[in-house]
Amino acid sequence: MTSPNLIKLVIAALIGIALGLTYGWVIDPIEYTDIPPNILRDDYRADYVLMVAEAYQSDADAETAARRLAVLGSESPALITTSTLEYANANGFTQDEITALQNLLTAMQTYQPQGINNP
Amino acid sequence: MSRLNLRSQTLQLILALLIGLGLGLVYSWFLSPVTYVDANPAILRADFKDQYRVVIAASYESTHDLARARARLELLGDVDPVGELSAQAQRMLGAGEPFDKVRPLAQLATDLNQGFASIPTPTPFTALNTPQGGFTISATETQTEEAAVIEATPTPFPTILFEQTPITPSVAETNTPRPTFTPNPEPGAPFALVGQDTVCAPASQPGLLQFTLMDSRRREIAGIEIIVTWNQGEDSFFTGFKPELGNGYADFIMQADTVYSIRIVGGETFIPNIIAPACTDPNGVEYLGGLLLTFQQP
Numbered sequence: 001m002t003s004p005n006l007i008k009l010v011i012a013a014l015i016g017i018a019l020g021l022t023y024g025w026v027i028d029p030i031e032y033t034d035i036p037p038n039i040l041r042d043d044y045r046a047d048y049v050l051m052v053a054e055a056y057q058s059d060a061d062a063e064t065a066a067r068r069l070a071v072l073g074s075e076s077p078a079l080i081t082t083s084t085l086e087y088a089n090a091n092g093f094t095q096d097e098i099t100a101l102q103n104l105l106t107a108m109q110t111y112q113p114q115g116i117n118n119p
Numbered sequence: 120m121s122r123l124n125l126r127s128q129t130l131q132l133i134l135a136l137l138i139g140l141g142l143g144l145v146y147s148w149f150l151s152p153v154t155y156v157d158a159n160p161a162i163l164r165a166d167f168k169d170q171y172r173v174v175i176a177a178s179y180e181s182t183h184d185l186a187r188a189r190a191r192l193e194l195l196g197d198v199d200p201v202g203e204l205s206a207q208a209q210r211m212l213g214a215g216e217p218f219d220k221v222r223p224l225a226q227l228a229t230d231l232n233q234g235f236a237s238i239p240t241p242t243p244f245t246a247l248n249t250p251q252g253g254f255t256i257s258a259t260e261t262q263t264e265e266a267a268v269i270e271a272t273p274t275p276f277p278t279i280l281f282e283q284t285p286i287t288p289s290v291a292e293t294n295t296p297r298p299t300f301t302p303n304p305e306p307g308a309p310f311a312l313v314g315q316d317t318v319c320a321p322a323s324q325p326g327l328l329q330f331t332l333m334d335s336r337r338r339e340i341a342g343i344e345i346i347v348t349w350n351q352g353e354d355s356f357f358t359g360f361k362p363e364l365g366n367g368y369a370d371f372i373m374q375a376d377t378v379y380s381i382r383i384v385g386g387e388t389f390i391p392n393i394i395a396p397a398c399t400d401p402n403g404v405e406y407l408g409g410l411l412l413t414f415q416q417p
Contacts, residue, residue: 019143035158040160054181059181
């Protein structure tokens, strides 16, 4: 095979790769339908934590609140609440909402999962 | 010879293009697919959606902000959010979850169905921080809910947009929530059987025993436990889990030739000797009919 022919083949292959990537990334990318909550967008994630905080205002059940926050990832419930509180302060949440988040944060900072103290 | 050569070269080029295409697809679909880092709740896995609904209902139980709860449910992308709530409540009951855990779901479904919060909002939250799900709640959609908990004024309600980026509310909620309608049962008040109607409809479920429970002002009430006993067993269930049929509605399937006793928990109402009636269709064929029992608090 001559050199010009080889170059043509390489160019054709590169065009094919470019077409394949365009199709696979842009035109028909893989769609996820059964995702876990830890990749929720920041505002959805903050709203979820706010809901947990609002529920905690009513039931004062730290165990349930921690369990609900645990679905958001491997970070500690206190860390999740802290980052949400920062988001809330930066994005104009109402004072009631921030108070609810602060109460939840206090609860999560002092929360000890059941069983740790009772081996 | 040269024509053959040209054809061969063309085939080689097409083959190289196809190989490249295949490599590109393999890379973009399998080796390095598009990854989602900013997903929305609509594509959550089903069990996480259930968890999301539980948290929405728990939050609603605290805030009684029906418009916001509705907006949050819309984020899940369910075709029938109220139906999904009811279905989940029934699934949880069926799985043996305690009623206390299920009740917020049923209450939210009931309130969404009736269009207003059962309990007045203690602190009016604005809905501006709930992320957008590609929809807008307008004054006309929320007016019924607002009217139930907030005294009506001649000023039209503002349209509330759900912004993706939370912003400071431009419209201050100044209305004072007023206690108005509370369809929860009066504690301990007994229910009286005020109606017992035979239902003969060949198309309906044979032996369907339907309940409607109302308060003293004839408004249907959810969350009342009913216990049905017969000589071989017992079953208990709650009103309000089929809000599309009424907040105070519940039902049970009776078998032929079985005598049932019914107890309404709380008021200790007891109705013995309930039997599925026999009905006859226009051709003279007998079939098992149903009963509709209506209870009301005095």
